[in-house]
Amino acid sequence: MSIAVAHLSVRIGGTTVVEDVSFTVPAGTWTTLIGPNGAGKTTIVSSVVGLQRLASGQVTIEETDIHELSERTRAGVVAYVPQRPTIPVGSSILDYVTLGRTASHGVLRAPSAADREIVDGVIERLGLAKFRQRDVGSLSGGERQRVVLARTLAQGTRVVVLDEPTSGLDVRHQLELLDLLRKEVEECQLTVLATLHDLTTACQYADQLVLLDRGHVAAFGAPRDVVRSPALSESYGMELRVVTIEGHDVVVPVRG
Amino acid sequence: MAPPSSRRIAIVWSGAAALLVVAVVCGLGVGPTSIPPLGVLHSLLSHLGLGHSTLSSFDQTVVWQLRGPRMVLGLLAGAMLSVAGGTYQGVFRNPLADPYLLGVAAGAGLGATLAIVHDGNAINAPTWTPLIAFVGASSAVAITWLVGGRGQRATTATLVLAGVAVASLFTSAQTFLQQQASTQSIARVYIWLLGSLAGASWSSVTLVLPYVAVCIVVCVLAGRALDVLSLGDDEARSVGLSVRRVRVVVIVASSLGTAAIVSVVGLIGFVGIIVPHVIRLLVGTSYRRILPLSVVAGAAFLVLADTVARTALAPSELPLGVVTAAIGAPVFVLILSFRRGMSS
Numbered sequence: 256m257s258i259a260v261a262h263l264s265v266r267i268g269g270t271t272v273v274e275d276v277s278f279t280v281p282a283g284t285w286t287t288l289i290g291p292n293g294a295g296k297t298t299i300v301s302s303v304v305g306l307q308r309l310a311s312g313q314v315t316i317e318e319t320d321i322h323e324l325s326e327r328t329r330a331g332v333v334a335y336v337p338q339r340p341t342i343p344v345g346s347s348i349l350d351y352v353t354l355g356r357t358a359s360h361g362v363l364r365a366p367s368a369a370d371r372e373i374v375d376g377v378i379e380r381l382g383l384a385k386f387r388q389r390d391v392g393s394l395s396g397g398e399r400q401r402v403v404l405a406r407t408l409a410q411g412t413r414v415v416v417l418d419e420p421t422s423g424l425d426v427r428h429q430l431e432l433l434d435l436l437r438k439e440v441e442e443c444q445l446t447v448l449a450t451l452h453d454l455t456t457a458c459q460y461a462d463q464l465v466l467l468d469r470g471h472v473a474a475f476g477a478p479r480d481v482v483r484s485p486a487l488s489e490s491y492g493m494e495l496r497v498v499t500i501e502g503h504d505v506v507v508p509v510r511g
Numbered sequence: 512m513a514p515p516s517s518r519r520i521a522i523v524w525s526g527a528a529a530l531l532v533v534a535v536v537c538g539l540g541v542g543p544t545s546i547p548p549l550g551v552l553h554s555l556l557s558h559l560g561l562g563h564s565t566l567s568s569f570d571q572t573v574v575w576q577l578r579g580p581r582m583v584l585g586l587l588a589g590a591m592l593s594v595a596g597g598t599y600q601g602v603f604r605n606p607l608a609d610p611y612l613l614g615v616a617a618g619a620g621l622g623a624t625l626a627i628v629h630d631g632n633a634i635n636a637p638t639w640t641p642l643i644a645f646v647g648a649s650s651a652v653a654i655t656w657l658v659g660g661r662g663q664r665a666t667t668a669t670l671v672l673a674g675v676a677v678a679s680l681f682t683s684a685q686t687f688l689q690q691q692a693s694t695q696s697i698a699r700v701y702i703w704l705l706g707s708l709a710g711a712s713w714s715s716v717t718l719v720l721p722y723v724a725v726c727i728v729v730c731v732l733a734g735r736a737l738d739v740l741s742l743g744d745d746e747a748r749s750v751g752l753s754v755r756r757v758r759v760v761v762i763v764a765s766s767l768g769t770a771a772i773v774s775v776v777g778l779i780g781f782v783g784i785i786v787p788h789v790i791r792l793l794v795g796t797s798y799r800r801i802l803p804l805s806v807v808a809g810a811a812f813l814v815l816a817d818t819v820a821r822t823a824l825a826p827s828e829l830p831l832g833v834v835t836a837a838i839g840a841p842v843f844v845l846i847l848s849f850r851r852g853m854s855s
């Protein structure tokens with residue numbers, strides 16, 4: 256399923272934080288939004304999942320306007336990992352991941368056998384089986400992000416939106432999480448829209464990048480082109496250089 | 512805290528059910544005319560069409576005409592206040608929320624004061640107090656919702672703040688009325704404010720039963736939705752919960768049921784906070800488990816508290832609100848210190 260963002264503008268508290276942003280994410284590909292703090296990344300992803308009121312513009316997923324759908328229908332189309340997920344301390348990992356199936360069984364019925372099977376499958380694939388009964392509040396940062404990803408994947412949507420899924424993780428856990436996600440993307444033909452702060456990882460895990468600067472799209476295209484565009488240094492307000500190590504682009508800040 | 516095992520949950524359910532049986536037997540059997548538990552049980556079973564009662568006709572009258580309605584009203588009040596406290600804690604994601612958070616108590620207090628002051632000294636006149644208290648309680652919540660709960664910007668915080676403002680306004684109006692009233696009226700207002708089941712009759716039970724039964728069922732059914740809501744508004748919406756609709760339904764059911772109860776029994780404090788907290792400590796944080804258990808345990812707790820209120824200083828009666836607070840406050844402190852002990 257493809258995502259199309261067309262002429263998106265969002266105003267928050269009288270300030271325009273995103274203005275006339277357009278891009279598309281083709282079905283089965285991965286697009287990452289990059290840009291400095293305050294560029295509008297979080298506002299755009301929360302608009303794509305229908306949680307933000309739009310001043311103008313439209314977000315469509317496979318020809319359907321996402322803002323026209325009820326919460327329950329939308330939850331069957333797109334799943335979302337927010338920047339700071341709320342962890343309901345005291346609930347088991349199994350119960351937490353099962354919350355991802357809410358749209359399928361509704362709030363008045365218990366999860367069906369099929370729902371439980373999907374949850375078990377995701378828990379198994381993400382290597383969480385031995386933690387099933389543990390309290391989500393007791394997990395380390397890396398485990399926690401994996402559990403949040405499990406809940407999101409349990410929703411069973413073809414489109415997944417992630418806001419800074421690796422924030423607070425050390426470099427090994429960052430790559431582990433992104434590798435897990437990439438595997439899911441390839442195996443389940445998922446369409447991904449993510450935001451990332453680390454430009455080098457952004458390059459390595461995306462099919463295309465959207466560079467944002469103060470609420471506008473400053474560059475859009477293949478990662479190798481976007482990180483080499485002069486707009487990158489301009490938007491961050493400092494010099495950034497790209498060096499290539501064993502075929503991988505690495506973005507390095509140059510101290511002035 | 513680790514999520515509870517199914518064995519632990521079964522034990523807590525058995526304990527709550529046993530407590531309920533004890534409460535019913537005490538509620539019917541304990542008092543100036545002491546009736547043995549077996550006699551009460553036989554009489555109960557005979558009403559269900561099993562066997563026949565061994566009680567004298569005098570004892571039958573005491574059990575079924577005097578203590579029966581009082582016990583049933585106590586069950587309803589305890590169940591409703593506890594489950595409303597539990598759902599409020601879920602919907603506001605605040606462990607200190609109680610059923611009086613949005614102004615129910617202040618509204619009912621103003622309504623009751625109006626009715627009592629207006630009745631003056633005509634003690635034997637048909638009383639409008641429950642009806643006016645109910646109107647006061649419902650209007651207070653409705654105003655709170657109109658001020659703080661509408662519009663896109665409304666959050667649970669604005670709603671709670673609106674509740675504080677509305678409660679203060681209603682309380683100030685009530686205080687003003689009291690100042691104008693006779694000493695006798697003031698005394699009656701105070702007795703009403705402290706809560707009591709002494710005025711219970713089968714007619715007051717049938718008056719509130721339909722509302723309270725429906726509200727309790729709605730609150731219990733909301734358990735799964737409240738578990739989803741523990742993810743926070745945005746994440747709950749992203750997994751498919753219509754957060755706004757759930758919030759309206761749960762707040763209306765809890766407030767309406769609480770208003771109905773408060774209008775006939777006055778303000779009974781602490782039940783709505785204590786019971787769900789103790790249950791949470793025993794069976795964990797899932798509202799699917801907390802809410803139905805709160806119904807059973809809350810019902811039992813209030814009937815037992817009322818038994819103490821009736822008998823501790825017999826022949827005079829203690830106000831029920833005083834007993835629930837006297838038991839509730841130390842229990843609350845104990846729970847808090849226990850929880851602190853566990854988390855450190």
